[in-house]
Amino acid sequence: MKIVVAPDSFKGSATAREVAEAIARGWRSRRDDELVLLPLADGGEGTLAAFESSVAGSIRHRVTVTGPDGAPVDASWLMLPDGTAVVELATTSGITLLSEGGLLPLDATGRGFGEAIADALAAGASRLLLAVGSSCSTDGGAGALQALGARLDDAHGNPIRPGARGLADLASVDLTAMLAVPTRGAIVVSDVANPLLGPDGAAAVFGPQKGATGDDVEAMDAGLAHYAGLLPASAEAAGAGAAGGTSFGLLAWGATLEPGAGVVADAVGLEAALDDADLIITGEGRYDAQSAQGKLPSHVAGLAHARGVPVALVAGSIDARTDEFVAAVALAELEGSVEAAIAHGEAALERAGAALAAGFDGAA
Template sequence: MSDPTSPAHSRIVVAPDSFKGSLDATSAAGALAEGWRSVRPDDELLLRPMADGGEGTLDAFAAAIPGSRRVPVAVTGPTGRRIDSHWLMLPGEHPRTAVVELACTSGIELVEAGEAVDPLTTHTLGFGEAIRAALAAGATRLLLGIGGSVSSDGGSGVLTALGAIVRDTDGRQVPSGAAGLSRAASLDARGLLPPPVDGSLVLSDVRAPLLGPDGAARMFGPQKGADPDQVDRIETALTQWARVAGAAPDAAGAGAAGGCGFGLLVWGARLASGADAVAETIGLDAALAGAQRVITGEGSYDSQSLLGKAPGVVRAYAEARGVPVSVVAGRFGVSAGTDDLSLAELAGSASAAVSDPRRWLREAGARLARAHTRRDSV
């Protein structure tokens, strides 16, 4: 085993986020590590793939925490089609922590090519079904990643799956989805399962409120396929839902995932920075102790990356420890530092980088390792 305190052997932490649309965080970390080891095989590499609550959050926990167990579950997908998914049980009994991810139960990536998507009817019912399954399996604490949504149902689907009933003025149950919420008159919570005894933490990097110009409908509705008329209808429906549910629509993060953050607040969950919670749970700070460098990155690194997203959180942890940081990104929307690498520049174009991201991440890892060797020799 290499000695990380030796000048010839370094401890390197590899903690990228996903390269959205091309590679998940676990695969990205592995490719960077392969490239580094091709140059410096005796270094100690600690892989800590990161996430901020969106797609890949569950995989990041699974990769970083030995003994994590994936539990299969069949749920109702965001368009009503049944899908096979899973949630994650972390090791340990006190608390028994489960990770449930919206992206793999009710997310946009679950929509098949050519499948019709109505932004007024898509929902989070499947996410709630997976949460219910985790509770039934004995989870006493939940980590809920809510990025990657395709719906704008205000979290009503989650609450329905957990036993609540949203009724219209005639007492009939309304369907999940924004169209149903427009008829909501009451929330029957008598059958609603309580949150687990050790709490529920909602992981997200979105701090938007439920309503208004920066809210779920107007800010994020168009990304989910809503046209201007549908955006207005979703805003009206969510306004009605806020009146019925009785929680604060202006809470930071209530508008995350089409208002799913709001629905989880109604349930009694607590909103938190996704990347910070992931970093704490996977032991990022401990991994950085004695490290000579940390490598992080994502597909597009820009001014928003430092505002609560995974690479910014990794940088903050590293700077607190005095550990140098290298950023590898598909592209940079801000000036890159001398220790940063753009895959688009390495590959010659953005399209070339996207077509074979593993190759260029390996190349980036190798180049960073050679630069590290040159610094050691000075």
């Protein structure tokens, strides 16, 4: 049998590569099949690693950028063989770069993300894939735009303060000196469809995850609304609220937005890997109702079903119907709890792979 193992990362527990390899080890403990490992991502944390492990000839470029609290951060971006640069916000301006007690909901900046994009452009990137998950800022992409050459000034002609706090001070916008979007375009990839503003927007939905209080959320949403009125992009665009509105700012630059799962799957050749496959195993850390609305496992299942390939799911926990899968294994059930599943990590994933192999006869 040909078995494709194509999971997302299990956030905070294992990379997509580690997940795929652990599931494969478990499968091999029960069956001797051809296993094709294809780690995936949906635009969030781990996208860079998924591309690096799945696209031969990728080259990682190191860069030091301004971190979310203003301190230098050692980060990197990836150049693919076709001249596409993959830049991941999580490595430059991500929430994991700040300790839980040090979150800065009003002051964290995404400037470092823009600096990494500029570095990729200087290296000759002809296309950009911009993964925007795991942000710790709600600055609407203002910091990134400034790093790319935008002037965002207050009433005195000075650059606005970093972070969401500075948006209320914005008096003038000049994008004319910005670096040009590369010839083959810039694509923002994300699994988030939220607009920029309102009850479903960047501040209301994601602000509390970044340490924002109720008053902070109100102030951030008002600042984003003021900011949106001065930039040439739609605040209502699906996904404009991703990464604290970073997607909105990049839209104003000239980027486009696309669902991350599809972009990554296309780039790493998932459809070709499905040729003659007898089963594909996918997964993510938590499979819930939101997952079923188009996140990576759902996207993988759609591609597989169109080719008549059955799909199995492995997840840390499962809290949604799994009708589209021929089998579904929750690590929390195998190990007795979510905490135990996280603690046992790759061993739990191996058990899941073995369980799937034991129950698969190729006739599903």
